[in-house]
Amino acid sequence: MRDVAIIGVGMTKWGELWEKSLRSVFVESALLAIQDAGVDRIDSMVIGCMSSGLFIGQEHLSSLLSDYLGRNPVPASRVESACSSGGLALRQGFIEVASGMSDIVLVGGVEKMTDVTGCEATFALGTAADQEYESYHGLTFPGLYAMMAVAHMHKYGTTREQLAMVAVKNHDNGSKNPLAQFPFKITVEAVINSVLVADPLRILDCSPITDGAAAVILCPADKAKAFKKPFVRISGSGQATDTIALSSRNDIAWLESTHIAASKALSMAGRKIGDIDLFEVHDCFTIAEIMITEALGLVPKGQGGKAVAEGLTARNGKFPVNTSGGLKAKGHPVGATGVAQAVEIVKQLRGEAGERQIKNAKRGLAQNMGGTGGSALVHVFEAE
Amino acid sequence: MPTPSRNWREIPQRYRLEAGKCQGCHYICFPPRLVCPRCGGREFVPTKLAESGKLITYTIIRVPPEPFEDQAPYAVGIAELDDGVRLTAQVVDCDFAALQVGMRVKIEFRKISEEGNAGVIAYGYKFIPE
Numbered sequence: 462m463r464d465v466a467i468i469g470v471g472m473t474k475w476g477e478l479w480e481k482s483l484r485s486v487f488v489e490s491a492l493l494a495i496q497d498a499g500v501d502r503i504d505s506m507v508i509g510c511m512s513s514g515l516f517i518g519q520e521h522l523s524s525l526l527s528d529y530l531g532r533n534p535v536p537a538s539r540v541e542s543a544c545s546s547g548g549l550a551l552r553q554g555f556i557e558v559a560s561g562m563s564d565i566v567l568v569g570g571v572e573k574m575t576d577v578t579g580c581e582a583t584f585a586l587g588t589a590a591d592q593e594y595e596s597y598h599g600l601t602f603p604g605l606y607a608m609m610a611v612a613h614m615h616k617y618g619t620t621r622e623q624l625a626m627v628a629v630k631n632h633d634n635g636s637k638n639p640l641a642q643f644p645f646k647i648t649v650e651a652v653i654n655s656v657l658v659a660d661p662l663r664i665l666d667c668s669p670i671t672d673g674a675a676a677v678i679l680c681p682a683d684k685a686k687a688f689k690k691p692f693v694r695i696s697g698s699g700q701a702t703d704t705i706a707l708s709s710r711n712d713i714a715w716l717e718s719t720h721i722a723a724s725k726a727l728s729m730a731g732r733k734i735g736d737i738d739l740f741e742v743h744d745c746f747t748i749a750e751i752m753i754t755e756a757l758g759l760v761p762k763g764q765g766g767k768a769v770a771e772g773l774t775a776r777n778g779k780f781p782v783n784t785s786g787g788l789k790a791k792g793h794p795v796g797a798t799g800v801a802q803a804v805e806i807v808k809q810l811r812g813e814a815g816e817r818q819i820k821n822a823k824r825g826l827a828q829n830m831g832g833t834g835g836s837a838l839v840h841v842f843e844a845e
Numbered sequence: 846m847p848t849p850s851r852n853w854r855e856i857p858q859r860y861r862l863e864a865g866k867c868q869g870c871h872y873i874c875f876p877p878r879l880v881c882p883r884c885g886g887r888e889f890v891p892t893k894l895a896e897s898g899k900l901i902t903y904t905i906i907r908v909p910p911e912p913f914e915d916q917a918p919y920a921v922g923i924a925e926l927d928d929g930v931r932l933t934a935q936v937v938d939c940d941f942a943a944l945q946v947g948m949r950v951k952i953e954f955r956k957i958s959e960e961g962n963a964g965v966i967a968y969g970y971k972f973i974p975e
Binding site: 580581583584587593594595596597598599600601603604607608609611612656658660661662706707709 | 855876882901902903904905906907908909910911912913914916919921922923931932933934935941946957958967969971
């Protein structure tokens with residue numbers, strides 16, 4: 462296997478982009494990544510997108526997007542693993558370069574979510590759950606994570622305020638990210654007084670509906686040196702699955718797929734979790750980030766709530782989590798999220814993260830998951 | 846709108862709580878499966894789920910998906926039945942404030958949702974406090 466580098470990243474401002482179509486949102490980010498890398502050719506494209514079929518009635522994205530990027534007839538693949546489609550695209554691109562099959566691969570993620578009503582978007586996102594045995598009974602994604610929150614609070618004593626502190630921290634980080642959908646701070650009081658979505662989760666515990674895309678350019682690490690720019694190596698990649706029905710899990714308050722994917726990625730990189738300087742994780746709901754910090758091994762089981770309350774995961778804490786603002790403040794165009802996590806880590810490792818820069822950051826880890834953890838992707842990145 | 850076969854084929858599980866008991870390790874699969882997730886066994890005998898158990902978690906859905914718009918707010922939970930099987934269903938005929946982890950519930954057969962003007966009515970199981 463060859464070592465794989467990221468030599469370019471691209472992302473535009475996320476939000477409710479009424480004036481832009483899925484194809485234009487994607488092409489804008491892809492062009493930025495191509496420009497950043499300074500490449501004159503692409504050998505292949507991999508695109509993560511969860512549900513363009515339900516959101517805009519369009520499948521066959523692979524060819525549509527290579528066409529609109531002006532890259533036909535390059536091979537293009539669209540991959541799907543619910544909200545971890547972007548992380549999966551990164552892994553597939555990584556495998557393609559590592560194997561020697563292609564040299565320059567564009568990995569993109571995209572979702573256009575605001576062309577449907579809120580109710581229809583709730584339905585589309587709900588397809589990541591078990592349609593016959595969860596969604597059939599009226600469950601939604603906030604509802605599933607709310608049940609995980611109730612189980613976590615019951616088992617470990619995690620508090621309503623601790624959940625809110627995740628959102629407050631991530632909005633504080635997002636306030637320093639000009640590309641974030643919601644680049645402003647919020648308070649614990651605002652979170653715990655916001656409207657209920659699925660008890661105990663309130664609207665400010667939930668990541669938003671977002672239009673957006675992100676892209677990175679991969680190439681073999683030995684060829685990356687020719688581009689004379691600082692590059693970032695993907696030193697580890699891990700992937701795991703779990704039951705998509707929450708009721709089939711042994712422990713509803715634990716993310717086993719994330720735990721396994723992280724162990725695999727760290728093992729490939731030859732690193733321990735304590736070697737990592739910053740983390741981008743899948744905080745689709747506040748409870749998710751608390752459970753992820755436990756599954757990654759940043760804190761013992763049940764201590765995720767306490768960790769955020771004590772500032773362990775703050776920008777100036779021991780383990781900075783979601784310096785980009787996370788899904789909560791940056792936005793969550795589901796298929797784009799996993800790729801955008803890589804964009805943030807590359808910016809941090811190149812020292813280009815502006816006001817939210819973590820000093821001397823050398824290694825980062827991204828964790829992206831689908832559904833309630835039915836799929837998980839973890840990547841480790843290192844500055845070269 | 847899906848064809849009625851989509852609901853029809855699930856009737857044994859949804860109307861009669863039919864599960865499959867693995868002949869290798871005695872794990873009860875609900876819904877029934879072709880391969881046992883515990884031991885890889887392929888031999889099952891039909892078995893009926895226990896009709897009561899206890900809630901292990903719950904929530905109240907305030908923002909519903911489309912087919913449930915006229916029902917919100919409504920409670921949903923996961924119960925561990927007395928045979929050890931866990932399943933997800935709405936919790937009805939209850940005071941939301943009285944819901945708690947560990948609460949005893951039993952299963953009743955109820956209407957779940959309607960697909961709209963020309964669609965079928967979906968039925969299945971719900972939990973009610975014991």
